[in-house]
Amino acid sequence: MSVLSRVEAASKIMVALDKPDAAAALALADRLQGSGIWVKVGMELFFAAGPSIVRELKSRGFRIFLDLKMHDIPNTVRGGARSITRLGVDLFNVHGAGGLAMMRAAAEGVREAVEAGGAQQAPIVIAVTQLTSTSQFVLNEQIGIAGSIEQAVVRYAGLAKEAGLQGVVASPLEVAAIKAACGTGFITVTPGIRPKGSDAGDQTRITTPSEAVGIGTDYLVIGRPITAANDPATALDNILKEMTE
């Protein structure tokens, strides 16, 4: 495997701006600006700051993953996808657990918004498989799905592909199986990234940044190891160094 350049490594990182308001998120983003990373806007920030946070981050040059994990009946998700597409994000997710019709509706919503002329670009749409906080025990004994985590993830990935979505969210530990089942071009976006020595917190299926790169994931979603650090820019820098070694 060829060694990544710093620019290539940065373009694979999506920093989760899990902050309570726009001011806190923008202060953090400003410390990371110019590095070439993506940012992820999730529920905490979007529910507090609303669509304007997307425009603020876009105007600062960031590519944006809007993580609202839509999971509803197909008609509702189609409408949600239309609205998200008009916001101008680069990538968003829906929940794979909504099934084939729901995921197809998300893809249709994107097409409808683009065809109606209300959007500059079609965002990439991906499906959440099994959350990276979910363990084998939780899958089998609480949720009640039999089989391995990997089997459950690959099943969602296959459905997402069939629905016309471009990729999935999963842990780096399942990337090889996803690529084997859905092709190398099928995008893997992987949270559950923990540099050596950092706290796993609520994540159960984790790897280090360099392990994730070695496995061949496309994007590394990283929150607290950067955002909760005393110096987020240095924390990002250390991760980039690890990824390019």
Ligand SMILES: O=C(O)c1cc(=O)[nH]c(=O)n1[C@@H]1O[C@H](COP(=O)(O)O)[C@@H](O)[C@H]1O
């Ligand atoms: O869709 C996601 O982004 C997501 C899916 C998943 O399975 N696990 C997961 O952690 N995430 C998100 O990825 C980020 C991980 O953050 P940290 O655990 O702080 O690195 C959070 O914003 C989560 O909402």
